[in-house]
Amino acid sequence: MSDVFIAGTATAFPKPISSREVADKFYPPHLCSDRTVKLARRLANSFGIKTRTVCLDLERIPEKVLSSPANHPVLWCSTLIEQLSSIVRLTEIGYVGVAYNTTLHTNSLPNLACQAAMRCGINPEVAPEEFAHYGCAGGFFPLENAIQYCKRNEKAAIVIVFDQCTSAASFCYDQNDPLFTMDLKVNLLFSDGAAAVLVIPERMRNLIAGLLPKIEYLLTGFHLSDVIRFDDRRFIVGDTVKDTIPSLVSRSVIKPILSKQRLLPEHIREWSIHQGGSEVLERFRNQDTLGLTDLQLTRSNELFVRFGNLSAPSCFFVFDSLFRESSEKDSGQLGMIVGFGAGFYHGAVLYRWV
DSSP: OOOEEEEEEEEEOOOOEEHHHHHHHHSOTTTSOHHHHHHHHHHHHHHTOOEEOOOBOGGGTTSOOBSOGGGOHHHHHHHHHHHHTTTSOGGGEEEEEEEESOOSOOOOSSOHHHHHHHHHTOOOSSOOEEEESOGGGTTHHHHHHHHHHHHHHOSEEEEEEEEEGGGGOOOOOOTTSTTHHHHHHHHHHBOEEEEEEEEEEGGGGGGSOSOOEEEEEEEEEEEEEOSEEEETTEEEEOTTHHHHHHHHHIIIIIHHHHHHTTOOGGGOOEEEEOOSOHHHHHHTTSTTTTOOOHHHHHHHHHHHHHHOBOSTTHHHHHHHHHHHTOOGGGTTOEEEEEEEETEEEEEEEEEEEO
8 A cells, every 4th residue: 555644734723812811711800719810820820831722702701602603613624624625626535534522512413524524515435534532642543544545545634633622611619619629720721722634645745845744653552541531521630640641652652653663762853742731741751651852842842831731633733833844854854743631542653754
């Protein structure tokens, strides 16, 4: 089967606003005590996140309503498809896959992938696929199918990954509630956005000038756990996540890929790692986890500071930023996209600029 390349990326998200403003809107004085307001501001500052992208109408909190029709998931998906169809014609796109965890979208039949294809005029050769609730690794499952589709059918595929994390916010203002602190952390950590990649077969490679990432290997893994979960629509993140998942991901998917390709972590220049938080990223520096350097983690850290935790699309946002900055000097360079989250589902994909 032929080689497969990533020919384009695209992103969609609400206008970024300061983390301080989000904290003030989520925890306003007319709904909570002065102590809670100060606590929210202090915690937002401690995360080190400069701006957040929020799909909710902040003037209607604690009601959860989209701030604009432009932030509707169907419009996000169709906008991303339209951007990528400037690279290859819609008639050349035979597969559409969508992954997400949280959304305000309620019209779920036909599924979102079908709705996006119909809205854009795509006539897919295979059934559009929707992967819901696969955690922050959700995008790797339609990507895996997109790669296989391109190899077998010699046509292009689009994968869209999004989350509207704030749609799952739990606005608890009672500090005596045992889950008050959990809600506070979650509400001040997550952001909303969508990312997409265009995957093409070798037959279409000559349509795009310059270097492209050639997909070398993709591997997914799973370890049953409910440490990250929803309880009655309330998001719960266990205290052991930062200590458990990085080593699991490294052991289960990253190191096996490196071993199979006869590579070491230092051979990979570009790392697009799901930025669940600065403490999670920090664990990848540990020698017994992966031993990555400050330079290798720079871009993932930068995107966390810029947006916070974007959930499923986060690692694809990092990759998008690297893709847009690529040049001929990147020839032969290697990169890896890494995602992990609830389930625990996790995955990684290795690529080489050629």
